[in-house]
Amino acid sequence: MDPEILRSSFAVVERRAEFAVKYFYSHLFRHNPDVRELFPLDHPQDMERQRDRLFAALTYVLERLEDPALPGYLRELGRDHRKYLAEPEHYAAVGASLIAAFAVVAGSAWNAEAEKAWGEAYGAIANVMLQGAWEAQHAGEPPWWDAEVVSRTRHGDDLVVLTLRPHRRIRYLPGQYVSVNVPYLPGVWRPYSIGNAPRADLTLDLHVSRVEDGVLSTALVRRTREGDVLRLGAPGGGLILRTPVERPLTFIAAGTGWAPVKALLQQLDATHEARLFLVARDTSYLYDRSAVERLQARLPRLGVTFITPAPGRPRTQATERLLTALGNRAGWARHDVYLTGPPQLVEEVGEALPALGTPYDRLFRDLLPPGPEARGRPLGAAEWLLDRPRPNWHNPSARAPGA
Numbered sequence: 001m002d003p004e005i006l007r008s009s010f011a012v013v014e015r016r017a018e019f020a021v022k023y024f025y026s027h028l029f030r031h032n033p034d035v036r037e038l039f040p041l042d043h044p045q046d047m048e049r050q051r052d053r054l055f056a057a058l059t060y061v062l063e064r065l066e067d068p069a070l071p072g073y074l075r076e077l078g079r080d081h082r083k084y085l086a087e088p089e090h091y092a093a094v095g096a097s098l099i100a101a102f103a104v105v106a107g108s109a110w111n112a113e114a115e116k117a118w119g120e121a122y123g124a125i126a127n128v129m130l131q132g133a134w135e136a137q138h139a140g141e142p143p144w145w146d147a148e149v150v151s152r153t154r155h156g157d158d159l160v161v162l163t164l165r166p167h168r169r170i171r172y173l174p175g176q177y178v179s180v181n182v183p184y185l186p187g188v189w190r191p192y193s194i195g196n197a198p199r200a201d202l203t204l205d206l207h208v209s210r211v212e213d214g215v216l217s218t219a220l221v222r223r224t225r226e227g228d229v230l231r232l233g234a235p236g237g238g239l240i241l242r243t244p245v246e247r248p249l250t251f252i253a254a255g256t257g258w259a260p261v262k263a264l265l266q267q268l269d270a271t272h273e274a275r276l277f278l279v280a281r282d283t284s285y286l287y288d289r290s291a292v293e294r295l296q297a298r299l300p301r302l303g304v305t306f307i308t309p310a311p312g313r314p315r316t317q318a319t320e321r322l323l324t325a326l327g328n329r330a331g332w333a334r335h336d337v338y339l340t341g342p343p344q345l346v347e348e349v350g351e352a353l354p355a356l357g358t359p360y361d362r363l364f365r366d367l368l369p370p371g372p373e374a375r376g377r378p379l380g381a382a383e384w385l386l387d388r389p390r391p392n393w394h395n396p397s398a399r400a401p402g403a
């Protein structure tokens, strides 16, 4: 496959992305009516998100055609797609409709060469994804895990910590996330970080903050009760502790970004030097202070700084205060830094840290592709239409993704 042909033809399609996506889905559903069931048509918001994600995913892949990490990413994607019950014939149907859409949309820029390049590229991508799915299946992994809610603790109106007991063990590393679905919202999945290192009783915690208009987060915060059964997709994500730990550690966590940091801190022992900056929209959202105190009692070399906005100020002022606090600290060149929370905060703080001395390769965060925040280049006009940046980051789906 020729990356240049793929990129130049995709650039033309991308300029008419909205039309391309509409054509693609009409073609797909007309020729494969049964595929409709795999998409969340009952939730128009989610269908929009699905559309966005298709282009975001293609862009992501095209930017990384020569990246040695791409096959690993695609295998993970295929493993994760088992939760949609995606079968080889669905991959083939999607490929045929995608190429049909590109041919129509690209007009005179489309020729036999472009068609051949896309056919080969899509085939290669689908094969690696199917290989990931196949490997997971042969390792005995289910397409998703059913998990019973064994306890729920509400904090204020909009935040809940759920403890779930999966019907089978889920193997994950501290800091990873799972995608979550409730059976009465078919096709709606959102990623949530697991808020604990693996436990002997197999239970795991999810920290859920309700997003305005978020379908799943609203359901989880307002409707979920003990005894309900949720579905969890395959765990993933690279926000894991770099071991052996040879350098001091800084953890910066905002809002429910605390969940993966809590899991990471549970791995440390008393010898480790670490500092934690915990940021919240107000003091009532510092919802897990007792867990922080327990960690401090166990980790004598852990320093903790809580940061909230000044009374009456908007939540984003906490980010300004955080940046000031970080600027007043030393030692950035020596530290490994783990950064979690709302994408906008992660982006802003992620830009500030190298100026303080953190080497780029010692800064770890979840860049969950494919989401607009994960993109390292300005949005084109059509992308902007499809993948509109949110004025206020509150989009857990952009962590790869959700509500």
Ligand SMILES: NC(=O)C1=CN([C@@H]2O[C@H](COP(=O)(O)OP(=O)(O)OC[C@H]3O[C@@H](n4cnc5c(N)ncnc54)[C@H](O)[C@@H]3O)[C@@H](O)[C@H]2O)C=CC1
Pocket (backbone or CB within 6 Å): 192, 193, 209, 210, 239, 254, 255, 256, 257, 258, 259, 260, 279, 280, 281, 282, 285, 309, 315, 316, 317, 318, 319, 320, 339, 340, 341, 342, 343, 344, 345, 346, 348, 366, 391, 392, 393, 394, 395, 396, 397, 399
């Ligand atoms: N691995 C990760 O990076 C994880 C990320 N998250 C994300 O963290 C977010 C947590 O949401 P909530 O708890 O409701 O947080 P929140 O809305 O209460 O915000 C917490 C703090 O983040 C900062 N912040 C929020 N919006 C901002 C903006 N637009 N610009 C600059 N700073 C901003 C502010 O300092 C605010 O006080 C979700 O979007 C979730 O997806 C959650 C878990 C793990």
